Amino acid sequence: MAVVLDTRSCLPDRRLAVWQDIVCDTFVGLDCKSDLRGAFWGSVSQSRIGPAAFTRVDSTAQRVFRTPSRIARASEDFVLMALGNSGVNGVFQDGREAIVSAGQFVIYDTTRPYELRFDDCFSQTILQMPRKLLQQRIGSFDGLTATTFAGDRPLERLTYDFALNVSKTIEQVDPAAASRLLDQALDLLAMTLADRLHARLPDQSAHRSALLYRLKNHILTHLADPELSLPRTAAAVGISPRYASDLMADEQTSFRFYVQTQRLERCKRDLADPACQARHIGEIAFAWGFNDLAHFSRIFRQRFGVSPREWRERPGK
16 A cells, blocks of 8 residues: 555654554544553555545554544544454444454444444554545435444455455556446445345335435446436336435435436546547547537536546646
């Protein structure tokens, strides 16, 4: 991984204070406590993919707190997916407790208080993502924080293995490929969360969340279809167009705006991809369901502040 920070080069009595600074800089504002004093140590190694990051954390026994006062002073809105490599971790959030060991994972939310408890040495790989990257795939998932996702469930094991392998691969591929791998990891995570929500039926809120995931999943897998429409999508999910609109309204969006936004994001990604340099701008736009190049160029500029051509030619995008 690209960035490596380690406390073992520090004086023993300074290690915990340095560690506090490291975790706050790496993640969000946190308070760390440990009784190990001079025997304490910790290291992090991090690689970024756009707005997301994979971070490997290796350390000794400690407790980590995200407090209301820390949250009140912060503007971060992240979700963390912690994958256990070794050791055992307790996660407390929203009145729930999850115990996570090797081969398992858990999610927690930086906008609400949480506590992490490590009673011995441990190693974790943490995917930190803006909430919107997951929310746009599944909607609300607040009921699944501090929930253990175990390796004995096939879909959850696949999600764990894929996310862990992506964390080990992104430094070896170009940024465009890394971005696509992140998208696939998030798609798998959303599928896993939806599966858990579905298993909790007949709770009404969980039922709506499961339907919203199915609705969004149909949209995302049919973005390239220029005939994608609300009635056809609702029919594919088995609900009425009005109910589908209500589900999207719960997310403060509409079917049309959601489809347009997702298509624009994929066009933006492909325009920045060196592997797509030989493709014309219009070809990329039409491949993602647009059928009017002038309209595409206009809404692309409205959303991103530059034309598709200017974005493609911008250095260091």
